[in-house]
Amino acid sequence: MTPYGRFVLRQDQGLEMISSAMHVGFSFEGKSCQIVASIPSANGHNYLQYELDGVYQKRIKVVGNSTIPISLTAPTAGKHTVWLYKATEAHTGPIFIQKIVGNQLVALQQRNGPLIEFIGNSITCGAAADPSEVACGSGQYHDQHNAYLAYGPRVARALGANFVLSSVSGIGVYRNWNSDGPTMPDVYEKVDFQAANPQRWNFAAFTPQVVSIALGTNDFSKGDGKKERLPFDSARYVNSYVKFVQLVKAKYPKAQIALLSSPMINGKNRETLQNCLLAVKNSMDAMTPADKPLALHFFQPMQARGCAGHPNVDDHAILAQELEPFFKKLIR
Numbered sequence: 001m002t003p004y005g006r007f008v009l010r011q012d013q014g015l016e017m018i019s020s021a022m023h024v025g026f027s028f029e030g031k032s033c034q035i036v037a038s039i040p041s042a043n044g045h046n047y048l049q050y051e052l053d054g055v056y057q058k059r060i061k062v063v064g065n066s067t068i069p070i071s072l073t074a075p076t077a078g079k080h081t082v083w084l085y086k087a088t089e090a091h092t093g094p095i096f097i098q099k100i101v102g103n104q105l106v107a108l109q110q111r112n113g114p115l116i117e118f119i120g121n122s123i124t125c126g127a128a129a130d131p132s133e134v135a136c137g138s139g140q141y142h143d144q145h146n147a148y149l150a151y152g153p154r155v156a157r158a159l160g161a162n163f164v165l166s167s168v169s170g171i172g173v174y175r176n177w178n179s180d181g182p183t184m185p186d187v188y189e190k191v192d193f194q195a196a197n198p199q200r201w202n203f204a205a206f207t208p209q210v211v212s213i214a215l216g217t218n219d220f221s222k223g224d225g226k227k228e229r230l231p232f233d234s235a236r237y238v239n240s241y242v243k244f245v246q247l248v249k250a251k252y253p254k255a256q257i258a259l260l261s262s263p264m265i266n267g268k269n270r271e272t273l274q275n276c277l278l279a280v281k282n283s284m285d286a287m288t289p290a291d292k293p294l295a296l297h298f299f300q301p302m303q304a305r306g307c308a309g310h311p312n313v314d315d316h317a318i319l320a321q322e323l324e325p326f327f328k329k330l331i332r
Contacts, residue, residue: 025108033102118152126150136307154320
């Protein structure tokens with residue numbers, strides 16, 4: 001079995017799915033199989049989503065106090081493949097896959113193709129993108145998460161690549177959307193991106209060919225308008241970003257690093273962000289002349305149609321289409 005994304009295998013609770021779009025595959029014989037899943041909070045809920053025979057199906061609500069297994073049903077009998085995904089991000093809390101029940105169960109092994117790691121914020125998570133079941137402004141924040149249909153997984157599928165998402169809503173490089181931290185450089189090494197967790201992620205688990213970093217939207221944010229927020233500091237942003245790229249390079253010395261701007265930042269801030277990312281590239285390229293130069297992609301401006309100004313699932317399709325030729329060059 002090859003789980004993709006941040007996970008922990010626990011003796012008592014099975015596979016702990018942690019990060020956005022963390023996924024695992026298996027095949028079964030017959031017409032249906034059952035997933036025994038749970039979450040830590042008896043009063044909470046979370047979401048899985050799945051592919052059946054290569055076709056995306058839907059999101060599945062995992063309710064904390066439910067003891068009923070989740071049944072996945074195929075239209076016909078025979079051999080079927082399932083890829084099971086976590087629809088929500090690490091900060092939503094884990095989903096435990098305790099058991100899979102079915103006939104002739106076989107774990108699916110690693111799919112051929114390069115691996116892309118997508119580091120980012122709520123956009124990369126696919127947060128606030130899918131109000132098809134719970135309308136914007138109602139329910140819990142993670143009720144509109146759809147990691148499977150976020151731009152990163154879409155790009156990877158289009159290019160025949162594998163992927164992992166390392167993303168946290170509201171996070172930035174030197175400050176977050178409404179706080180000074182902990183920022184992505186502070187939490188990237190933690191297994192669940194939580195600063196207080198002493199458990200670190202084992203970076204030997206995956207070797208990405210490309211690491212995509214899309215951070216900056218929240219550094220530019222004006223916050224909630226209540227908490228004091230200083231103007232954007234270009235020097236702090238660039239210096240913090242350079243240090244973070246050095247950290248990523250230390251984990252994956254041979255990976256191609258790609259920096260993405262933000263489709264949600266327009267006007268003068270868009271120009272400032274692009275200049276900052278160019279400064280990060282120039283600084284890193286000068287420091288590491290023997291390595292592959294950093295790649296840059298500046299998004300076209302977008303009027304996002306999801307919840308709270310985020311891209312919705314259709315917007316993510318547009319972003320993915322824009323990114324495909326960029327990533328295709330990097331993994332060839």
